[in-house]
Amino acid sequence: MLKGVPQPRADELTEKARGWQNPRLPIELRVANRVLKPFAARLWPLEAEALKAKARKRTGLSDFGDLAPLDEPLGLLCRGMDEVAEFHPFGRLSVHTAILSALVNRLRLEDLAKRRPEAFERPVEAPIIIAGLVRSGTSFLQRLMAEDPDLRSIPFWEVLNPLPIGDAAAPIPDPDPRIKAGARAINYMNRASPEMVTMHEMENESAEEELVLLAMGFSSMLYEATAPMLPGYMPWYTGTDHTAGYAYLRRVLQAMAWIRPSGRRWLLKSPQHMEQFGPLTTVFPDATVVQTHRDPVRSVLSTGSMLAYSYRQSYYHPNPHLVGRQAIVMTERLLRAAVRDRDPADDRFVDVMFADLNADPLGTVRRVYARAGTELTPEAERRLSDWLPRHARGRHGAHTYTAADLALDTDELRERFAFYYERFGVPHEPL
Numbered sequence: 001m002l003k004g005v006p007q008p009r010a011d012e013l014t015e016k017a018r019g020w021q022n023p024r025l026p027i028e029l030r031v032a033n034r035v036l037k038p039f040a041a042r043l044w045p046l047e048a049e050a051l052k053a054k055a056r057k058r059t060g061l062s063d064f065g066d067l068a069p070l071d072e073p074l075g076l077l078c079r080g081m082d083e084v085a086e087f088h089p090f091g092r093l094s095v096h097t098a099i100l101s102a103l104v105n106r107l108r109l110e111d112l113a114k115r116r117p118e119a120f121e122r123p124v125e126a127p128i129i130i131a132g133l134v135r136s137g138t139s140f141l142q143r144l145m146a147e148d149p150d151l152r153s154i155p156f157w158e159v160l161n162p163l164p165i166g167d168a169a170a171p172i173p174d175p176d177p178r179i180k181a182g183a184r185a186i187n188y189m190n191r192a193s194p195e196m197v198t199m200h201e202m203e204n205e206s207a208e209e210e211l212v213l214l215a216m217g218f219s220s221m222l223y224e225a226t227a228p229m230l231p232g233y234m235p236w237y238t239g240t241d242h243t244a245g246y247a248y249l250r251r252v253l254q255a256m257a258w259i260r261p262s263g264r265r266w267l268l269k270s271p272q273h274m275e276q277f278g279p280l281t282t283v284f285p286d287a288t289v290v291q292t293h294r295d296p297v298r299s300v301l302s303t304g305s306m307l308a309y310s311y312r313q314s315y316y317h318p319n320p321h322l323v324g325r326q327a328i329v330m331t332e333r334l335l336r337a338a339v340r341d342r343d344p345a346d347d348r349f350v351d352v353m354f355a356d357l358n359a360d361p362l363g364t365v366r367r368v369y370a371r372a373g374t375e376l377t378p379e380a381e382r383r384l385s386d387w388l389p390r391h392a393r394g395r396h397g398a399h400t401y402t403a404a405d406l407a408l409d410t411d412e413l414r415e416r417f418a419f420y421y422e423r424f425g426v427p428h429e430p431l
Contacts, residue, residue: 307323
């Protein structure tokens with residue numbers, strides 16, 4: 001999976017972990033990987049200047065702008081992925097495409113700013129931003145609230161292509177071709193990783209988080225989730241003030257709202273905001289920030305199992321024990337940053353316990369709205385109420401995992417996270 005990191009032996013793995021380490025992809029992907037292996041590095045280079053040149057050629061544009069970092073993180077990221085990560089051909093294609101898309105979108109955003117400056121005149125006012133660990137209810141709460149027509153969220157198809165295909169300033173065709181492109185992407189992911197639907201269901205029209213948009217300014221955990229613990233890039237990412245990247249996100253949101261007006265206030269969500277409360281509240285000073293809370297041990301195990309399974313889309317042999325360590329590092333970093341950077345007296349924040357959200361979803365939404373200075377209208381409440389029974393937890397089956405699958409010790413994890421349990425009064429959950 002990563003060069004220089006030995007794989008655990010078969011007798012050191014649980015049965016589930018052996019399946020993660022030795023995934024059996026659909027026959028057409030196995031054949032394609034075998035055929036493309038000798039040519040993958042040449043077809044899809046992970047080299048900064050080659051990717052920039054390809055983005056320029058694809059768009060006919062040359063200005064990437066200087067409002068967010070580019071050359072240093074791009075160079076570190078490409079070097080690490082090319083030299084350390086052991087991608088199979090489709091994994092290399094996926095990473096190449098993700099970075100290229102970020103560069104292409106950046107070129108097109110700068111071009112739109114030059115041709116249509118009015119697209120960036122409307123401010124991003126009083127957004128509601130959800131931040132919490134994986135499996136703490138962030139997706140459930142965001143998708144529930146996204147049913148309110150007064151809120152503007154980002155469906156999967158728009159996350160994938162935040163700017164229209166073709167001229168970003170031209171009228172959008174009906175139907176928008178981006179919707180079909182999003183459906184194709186989900187079909188591929190479901191084909192390659194059919195069990196993902198039990199872990200995190202991807203719905204083309206449902207709200208998703210903004211990691212892809214943040215990746216345009218290299219202020220995103222997206223790349224960390226693709227290739228863990230990259231030397232060079234990860235020290236840069238964790239040691240950088242990402243205020244400029246969040247300002248770039250605001251710029252993207254302004255363009256998206258101009259292109260597709262919908263709702264009065266933005267509804268955003270990502271676990272990564274937990275370690276970016278400083279940049280987040282600097283760029284969006286009038287935001288209401290909802291922090292969801294759940295036993296972080298549950299999040300570590302769920303995150304690790306989800307990544308270990310999903311890495312089949314990129315690697316011949318994912319390393320379950322490495323992924324377990326990755327999940328601990330990511331989770332602890334987010335929690336410590338949230339405790340360090342959040343002022344307990346800051347009334348822009350709303351704390352939501354996972355158990356309370358499950359017990360009373362609409363009551364939770366009302367509490368968030370009260371802090372945000374708005375009300376849940378009767379029409380919005382009807383829509384939220386209609387959504388709930390159609391999206392019951394576990395309708396696609398159970399997401400099962402154990403600490404042993406990732407070679408982790410839950411007692412050690414609880415000691416490690418004691419600072420968080422104590423700070424927010426989060427209870428231990430039975431595992």
